[in-house]
Amino acid sequence: MASKTIENYLKRIYLARQEARGKFIPMGRLANLMEVTPGTATTMVKALAEAHLVGYEPRRGVKLSRAGEHLALHVLRRHRLVELLLVRVLKLDWSQVHEEAEEIEHAISERVLEAIDRLLGRPVADPHGDPIPTAGGKVHPQRFASLATCPLDRPVRIVRILDQEPNFLRFVDQCGLTPTAIVRVQQRDPLADAVRLRIAKDKSSRHRVLSGGVAARFLVRDP
Amino acid sequence: MASKTIENYLKRIYLARQEARGKFIPMGRLANLMEVTPGTATTMVKALAEAHLVGYEPRRGVKLSRAGEHLALHVLRRHRLVELLLVRVLKLDWSQVHEEAEEIEHAISERVLEAIDRLLGRPVADPHGDPIPTAGGKVHPQRFASLATCPLDRPVRIVRILDQEPNFLRFVDQCGLTPTAIVRVQQRDPLADAVRLRIAKDKSSRHRVLSGGVAARFLVRDP
DNA sequence: CAGTATACTTTGATTATTCAAAATTGGAAG
DNA sequence: CTTCCAATTTTGAATAATCAAAGTATACTG
Incomplete structure (x- = not known):
């Protein structure tokens, strides 16, 4: 083991x-x-x-190695299924489950893992949009654009956040930039390294400006 | 830690x-x-x-010591809440959850523990009837009779099994002698060390004979 | 090419947990 | 009392994971 x-x-x-x-x-x-x-x-x-x-x-x-990757994917599967369980079933805060799962992922057996997978209905992504490897160790390769690269003035859906920092995720939550949110990039200023966008469901419909680096952490696709 | x-x-x-x-x-x-x-x-x-x-x-x-007992009770609380989660939410087999919980109990934070407790509705006993210590580290002292000591020919409810061996628990399950089951001790033979009983909900309504030692592992009370 | 900074590896030590086997002790049996 | 036994404790050593600090290689710079 x-x-x-x-x-x-x-x-x-x-x-x-x-x-x-x-x-x-x-x-x-x-x-x-x-x-x-x-x-x-x-x-x-x-x-x-x-x-x-x-x-x-x-x-x-x-x-x-092949064997190492296989094991790594198993760990990642456990991690991501646990995260989803914590959010969907135990109603834990989105921004906190990463650290929790970090411990639990090493403690659950194949049996428990299978039970979680079944209960959640064989999900394909965790609360951050990270893909959940299959039991066989396969990951669907995603190739999404990010808020730093997607077309301007066209609505896109956020599907994944490439960062697990609780502080960052709390900020993300605050802005309403969570997976499934619809946003539109209005303008990019390369010199100022700024990305200006509008969030669809935001009642206040405020603009939001992110740096290029931060924008790149949001993966998106057509809504 | x-x-x-x-x-x-x-x-x-x-x-x-x-x-x-x-x-x-x-x-x-x-x-x-x-x-x-x-x-x-x-x-x-x-x-x-x-x-x-x-x-x-x-x-x-x-x-x-006082501190040691406090910590022990915390561990036991985690163990028993996890067992109940595995049975009630993840639908794992009663007879298997003890070993699973044995690992998971060391991996969950206070936050997760509280979430489990809330989800399960502040339960007071785990699937084996073992009492769940409170967050403050108190255990309600149970003083139950067992199938080896309860009165004859009177229906009693099984409330706790004092054994976690998967094989034993599978047998218990098979017989229908699980917590909440109603049974009646018909006869005790001290010389043969035999306890003869009838299980209420058993359609076949068969008799069952247990040794004194085994009977003592079933705690009961008035139904 | 020499000189140095950076990245990496080696070495020697430490902590936590364990075992096997030798030493000890506290009482039971004579 | 002495002897002996079973339960304990001690001792010496092993494994896993880590660090600090010393040594070495690679690459950069002039």
């Missing part, structure tokens, strides 16, 4: 690979993500390599 | 004290319950004593 620590390393490596499309994750980056010293990351990764869960090349970095 | 291991030691010590009313639990007994070697139990208990969670007297045994 993989320990909690091993599961977390694999999950982080998987998620890091998403962002930076390069095959190898440098050790410094991993150490940062895991909040450990670089030496710890090196030691741990060498152990993971022993267990054939990752490929490791000194001074280049790590990447997941 | 108390580790999973510490929580388990405290929980075991608490539960062991229930059975044997003597104040101190001998180390051998604890080592057995924890499935570790005696040396391990001694080491661990000395650490717990350092942390003022137990009182330890060499060659006499351990007992919980």
Whole structure:
């Protein structure tokens, strides 16, 4: 059985690979993500390599092996189904479930996982819009535009938030920029790095201005 | 924060004290319950004593301190609320939830616990009839008779099963001797160590014979 | 190409939890 | 009392995960 620590390393490596499309994750980056010293990351990764869960090349970095990716996807499945359970059944706040799930994901068996999946009706995305891997370890590849790249003056639906920071999510909630919300980007100012948008369901119908970096964290598609 | 291991030691010590009313639990007994070697139990208990969670007297045994008992009750509360969630919401099998909860109990926060408690409507007992400690750490002291001691030829309601073994619980389920079931003890034969009873809702209305030891694991009260 | 900064790896140590096996002790049996 | 046994405690060692700090390589800079 993989320990909690091993599961977390694999999950982080998987998620890091998403962002930076390069095959190898440098050790410094991993150490940062895991909040450990670089030496710890090196030691741990060498152990993971022993267990054939990752490929490791000194001074280049790590990447997941087939087995490692499979395990990472299982952890992610548990994480995301738990998040959804916490929101939909236990009515927990959207912005808090990530940290809760971070612990629970290591404690639930296949049996409980299946029960959650059944109860929720085989959902395909968690409360942040992150796709839930199947039991077989497949993820539907999403290729969405973001508020930083979608066409101007056309309504789009927010489908995913690429950030789990409670503070950020509370802000998102406040603005009404949650998944399923409909918004329209009115203007982008590259020099000011500003994206100006209007939120559909907002009674006050206020404008909102986000930086390009923040806007890029909202994935959208046609409503 | 108390580790999973510490929580388990405290929980075991608490539960062991229930059975044997003597104040101190001998180390051998604890080592057995924890499935570790005696040396391990001694080491661990000395650490717990350092942390003022137990009182330890060499060659006499351990007992919980006020703080230790408080923590033990918190763990038990988590365990039992999780069991009930698994049965009532996730529809897991009665006989399996104990082992599942054994892991999950260490992973849930106060926030999640409160959400479960609310969702379930502040329940007072888990699926086995075991009382759920309050958030403040109180347990309503139950003083029930058992099938080994209750009056003959009078209907009684099963309210609690003092055993979590999946095999035993499956058998209990099969017989229909689950909590809330109404039964009547027809006869006790001390020499044969046999308790003969009839189950009310059983269509076949069959008799059932249990040993005295097994009968004592069913707590009952007036229906 | 030499010199240095940065990123990475190694080394030596620490904490938590465990085991196996040797040492001890407290009382039971003679 | 002495002897012995069973229950404990002690000792020495192992594993997992971590850190601090020293050493090494890579790449950048002039």
